[in-house]
Amino acid sequence: MRIIIDGFGGDHAPKAVLEGSRMAVDEYGVSIIMTGDKEQILSCAKENNISLDGIEIVHAPSVIPVDAHPQDIMTEYKDSSMAKAFELLNEGKGDAVVCAGSTGAMVVGASLMLRRIKGVRRATLAPIIPSETGCYMLMDAGANVECRPEMLVQFGVMGSVYMEKIMKIASPRVAVVNIGAEETKGRALELGVHAMMKDSDLFHFTGNIEPRYIPRGDADVVITDGFTGNVILKLTEGLGKMIGNALKDIFKSSFMGTLAGLLVLKKVKGFKKKMDYTEYGGAPLLGISKPVIKAHGSSNGVAFKNAIRQARDFVKMDVIGEITSSMEQLRQQNKERQNDGTV
Amino acid sequence: MRIIIDGFGGDHAPKAVLEGSRMAVDEYGVSIIMTGDKEQILSCAKENNISLDGIEIVHAPSVIPVDAHPQDIMTEYKDSSMAKAFELLNEGKGDAVVCAGSTGAMVVGASLMLRRIKGVRRATLAPIIPSETGCYMLMDAGANVECRPEMLVQFGVMGSVYMEKIMKIASPRVAVVNIGAEETKGRALELGVHAMMKDSDLFHFTGNIEPRYIPRGDADVVITDGFTGNVILKLTEGLGKMIGNALKDIFKSSFMGTLAGLLVLKKVKGFKKKMDYTEYGGAPLLGISKPVIKAHGSSNGVAFKNAIRQARDFVKMDVIGEITSSMEQLRQQNKERQNDGTV
Missing domain, CATH: 3.40.718.10 (Isopropylmalate Dehydrogenase)
Structure with missing residues (x-):
């Protein structure tokens, strides 16, 4: 399984992201794709003596600031580490995204770049x-x-x-x-x-x-x-x-x-x-057609590790498939009720 | 100063109400009018050896239950200890009401029986x-x-x-x-x-x-x-x-x-x-033309005493007068703005 992680989300990036990724690769046997400024990530890993075995870096030159307007992820910051993570997920290069960046930008980016599950009105x-x-x-x-x-x-x-x-x-x-x-x-x-x-x-x-x-x-x-x-x-x-x-x-x-x-x-x-x-990892963004986990902005290495574990379980348990079929049932029921004239 | 207290509001009435009233009379020198079933109050005071010096009892035969519809205070429960307390306050028999009964009934009862301060849209x-x-x-x-x-x-x-x-x-x-x-x-x-x-x-x-x-x-x-x-x-x-x-x-x-x-x-x-x-007493009901304090439903004697102290300060500091004149200023300002065409 390949988890994509935004290397520049959160207060302690990229160091905490690297630490969490390292632990996750070692403990869970997942592989990691990390987005962000390649040079900075490499030098941070070297400085802190963190091995990059099992961690692939995909370059993204910018970072979307937490106070940016969420919609800017589609324009001014479309080359940001967050946008790049969604892009890779959309292209099937990985199975889930973990990110500790701006919640607003994540909701907008995930909704527009990954789309919602059929019938879901809003991601939550x-x-x-x-x-x-x-x-x-x-x-x-x-x-x-x-x-x-x-x-x-x-x-x-x-x-x-x-x-x-x-x-x-x-x-x-x-x-x-x-x-x-x-x-x-x-x-x-x-x-x-x-x-x-x-x-x-x-x-x-x-x-x-x-x-x-x-x-x-x-x-x-x-x-x-x-x-x-x-x-x-x-x-x-x-x-x-x-x-x-x-x-x-x-x-x-x-x-x-x-x-x-x-x-x-x-x-x-x-x-x-x-x-x-x-301890429980991050907050899932539910309603999106692919697994996305929002890690807390103040996440340390262990918190990132836990968020990656949560992303792994999200994929392994096929939560998206289950939600998709439940949403289909809900739509059927609503339709039947409308036909019955009960709604 | 005379504080009117609902003798049958709260989980520990009338005992806790009596205890709080006793302490308040002794410590603050206020006098108390307690509403409720006279016989029950007298026998409770006797059983617990609480002196009624400075405490006058005004008979009210019923109690409005916490799950009654708030509006019922004006009809089915207009002879309740809570309604009687508001009635006495409205007639000027006391300076403030303290009650630990149903919040909803208090808001309705106070708004209708005591009325709101001029310009106030809702009591809070x-x-x-x-x-x-x-x-x-x-x-x-x-x-x-x-x-x-x-x-x-x-x-x-x-x-x-x-x-x-x-x-x-x-x-x-x-x-x-x-x-x-x-x-x-x-x-x-x-x-x-x-x-x-x-x-x-x-x-x-x-x-x-x-x-x-x-x-x-x-x-x-x-x-x-x-x-x-x-x-x-x-x-x-x-x-x-x-x-x-x-x-x-x-x-x-x-x-x-x-x-x-x-x-x-x-x-x-x-x-x-x-x-x-x-420790801070109860919650004032603001916007009503007379001082009303809602004590917590689980109030013990000390909590009632503190609520009575709060009612005393409410009267002493002329909070109603101050709010009335502030509301008048607000009304003036809104009028001026409307005339200026800025609203």
Whole structure:
């Protein structure tokens, strides 16, 4: 299997990308195609003594900045390391793309250069977030600021397939974010989705989830519009940071604290590891006709390695094929309902 | 000063309400009017040996259930302890209402029985939430699921007055929740609000706040629609609960953990106290022509005492008067702009 990786995405590129690629080649036996400025990658590998065995470099002279307009990937930055990665995937030179660059540019680039799966209205960014009891998929996490009910139904279909195939969760619980458990709560969006999801047999719909119960792990696929999803993602990160600072203050600001920290080191480390979202790799871009993984911007080598593992599983489990056939079923069902006059 | 309190709101009523009232009378020198079933209140006070000095009971035979339709407070439950509290406030028998009952019924009851301040389009529930560096006001936290830009501008005016007068923050930083810092980010709501707020001289508008920075305390008044606000409030509670469980697991599940806990007891307690939102009292209902405080449903005696203190300050600092005159200024400005043809 060949994973294509954008060598210049993320805060620690290209070094962290090289480190992650090295580990992935050694541990998973995949081969890597890395895009980006060839000279820079070679000198970075040499400086850090990273062997390029199993890593092929494909030159791309520019990098799309995180603050560039996403659409610029098709024009001003069409020779960027990100655009080149999508181009190679589209040409069949590799099986999946991993990239830690700008989310907006990735969504636009993937949607336009790789196209969407038939019937999918919008590609969605779907990070996997740790919970008290495991992890959940959040979709959409920011790719589509405003959503229509039928988009959320499609998210449910795609998220369910992903969590079953990749995270090995049997019959994933799909729930819609809402401000109350009752069917009658929420905005027009939630009311509309409820009506459309409640008799779906394509996934296991468990109704509304109140945000209070998201961290407890009451659902495996948490569905909402991209604005709300982004608020959930970013607030979770912000509160995680706040707690991290508090733990630091408790354990590191005095002799007694340091001593206490030593006594519970294993527990604290275990908690930190459990809460570390990079353990799960990156966020898949679902709805695209080829596997694309968005790695976190602050990814280190291990995070890139995990994202590559996730890309490998994405290919191996044929998630795209599964989503394609589920989307076909959804389209059939909608058609039958229209003919029945029930919609 | 006389504070009216709903004797039957919250999970621990009437005992916790009585305990909080007793403490408030003794510590703050206020007098209390408590509404609810007189016999039950008297026997609860007797059983728990709580003196009723300074506490007057006004009989109300029923209680509005938390799952009742909010509008029912005007019909089926117009003799409830909550409705009676608003009635007494409206008749001038007291200066403020504190209640831990259903938020929806409170918003409806207060809006219809006490009316809104002139020009205010919607009353808003505005809890005060602890942050790393202090606390912030979140508005709207769920009273108005869908909002228009002009409503959010009014929230900014009211929240700014409250945080300045009650929390003693000079020139509170008012920010709009958004998925990016740039002016061009967000939904129609955020774009509209930005245009209306950015040259307001009625409060200190600092632009967008990304949810990641809310817990860090980057704004004193955090403005958004009631759906998003409720998500922020509830997710913060849920993550807080998750962290509480993790700390328990670290410190209480083994001998070493207990030992470590003893070493850092003061720090952990300090952190817990800092994060305890009941320290700040309840959530004011802003936009109503009289002071109304929503106490948390799970309030204990101390939480009720703090909510009563908050109600006292609300009255003492004439927050209603200040909001009324700010709203008048806002109306004048809007009128002038319309005449200038700039709107």
